[in-house]
Amino acid sequence: MMPLSRCKESIMPQADKRTLLAEGLAAGDDDAALHARLVTAGISAAAAKYEIDRLAKDPMAAQLRRQAARMAKQRWLFANLKRLALEADEGFSLNTLGAPDPDHFYRHYYEANRPAKMAGIVDHWPALTRWSLDHFASVAGDAVVEAQVERNRDPDYEMAKDDHRRLVHFGELLDWLRKDEASNDIYLTAYNSGTNAAALAPLWDDMAPIALLDDSRPRDGFFWLGPRGTLTPWHHDLTNNLLVQVIGRKRVSLAPPWASARMRNSRHCFSDWGNAALPAGPGDDDTPPTLETIIGPGEAIFLPVGWWHQVEALDLSASMSFTSFRRSNAHVEDYGSYGSL
16 A cells, blocks of 8 residues: 555645745755755655756756756845945935036935935925916816826725726816815826826926026926825836925935835835835844935935836825936836846
């Protein structure tokens, strides 16, 4: 009679063994750790040894082991970047720059992939005194605009942006915003700019070139408008971005690219933390190190490519964002990780 342990193993699908081996190889297990993984899953010690011996001739196993070694080196590098950031003289912090010199900004922030809060870069904008719901109504109240709507019914509203696009009358939206009710259900975002840049063209007359940006694109930028309570969940952008606040305040939370493992990035550029309010500070073994600031009218924040961020409107909020820097900002061209990671 066949021993009971062998009977159990004989009905275990071979795919289960291969899955366990693949998971172990991807995790960097050596042969002893692989053997323990299989035995723990109920496979006999002899069968586990047989499967592991076969790996020596399996080119796919060799490639998985090589990739695991590369990932281990990447984790080592990220750990050192974390150490350098936390041990800096100023600690892990967000600098605030007053009317920064463009050369200084590009050398120490843009090229260094380092975020910064800024003041004094749009003091010359008429929008700072003109923009209000009344002004929006007077110059574009009859326009039809595109918005993201019905976001509250969908936990993945940011990933499923196309499903939430709707055309609305701008004047009716403005009337609703006058109620000053907190909501995350409707929001004019950068994703709607294909329609809104034309529909709201008069608002661009209230802006002027920003010294940090490429002044050959004077009518560039993406318009954001929504009530207090709008929340853009944790994600990273595929370009460098400058977010300028005109009306109201926004809370901006950030986490560095070297914390991607703790940002739980399993799909495209989104974090599984979603809308979670992560505590500002150095983080721990589970949570990432985060920075937090609030930007108000006339203030801006530079969001470097790859930096994780979450943005929440604390008031009725109108903002502009820009990608037209003086350097190439085409990082999306070689990005291919749109699916599961």
